[in-house]
Amino acid sequence: MISSDATSDDPLIRLNHVSRVYPRKSVSVIALRDISLTIQRGQRVAMLGRSGSGKSTLLNLLSGIDRPTSGSIIVDGDDIAAHSSDQLARYRMSSVGVVFQAFHLIPTLTATKNVELPFVFAGTPRKQRLASAMSALEAVGLANRASHRPSELSGGEQQRVALARALSHQPKLLLADEPTGNLDSTTASDIIQHLVDYSNTRNATVVLVTHDEKLASDFATRTIRLHDGHLIDDTMGAGQ
């Protein structure tokens, strides 16, 4: 088992001895075991590992929707593991974007309204949230489909809307959990290219969970592997 602590010029994230145990009456599940890891600003990290190895658990900790059982998670100098619920909500709203395999769009809302939704929750004035939503849709090449509902869009287009929603507040950290799992290979490459472009343009960190080795090597500047909650491999290089 390895503990990765690559020295960094400009770290965004430092995980120090992070574990996550799901307590159960009969037997507790140890989903992550003593993970230490430093991730740079602008780095594109592919996370691989068999089903149940702890990938989603780690993404949930990074996105602030879950907390570690022990250890610290320093993002931009703040230990988010020690944040209050309000602080975590603010962190998620300002610093993180998340995309999933299932696009999680609201079927009754247009593309624009779906992208606007986080701004509605944040209390952003209408004009400003519309402008942000339109510019995010433009960035993923969907300005001309702004008034369409999800059922009127292809799977790849729906994922681009979900991506626009995740990127509309220009987060420094984008987390993608198998975002191309429901897409054909050409459409998947298109989505991956959007992730790469966003990272390059904003010097944003992207962490991508995938089972696809080829996709991982096209995308990543760094590849990490989990096995049974352990970090077992950490390789720099590759990517565009």
Ligand SMILES: Nc1ncnc2c1ncn2[C@@H]1O[C@H](COP(=O)(O)OP(=O)(O)OP(=O)(O)O)[C@@H](O)[C@H]1O
């Ligand atoms: N809420 C929970 N309660 C109990 N155990 C859980 C919970 N969530 C996840 N686990 C367990 O933690 C371990 C890691 O799960 P996780 O979902 O992180 O794996 P994964 O690598 O993302 O898997 P997959 O590739 O199938 O999505 C698994 O053994 C899983 O059963």
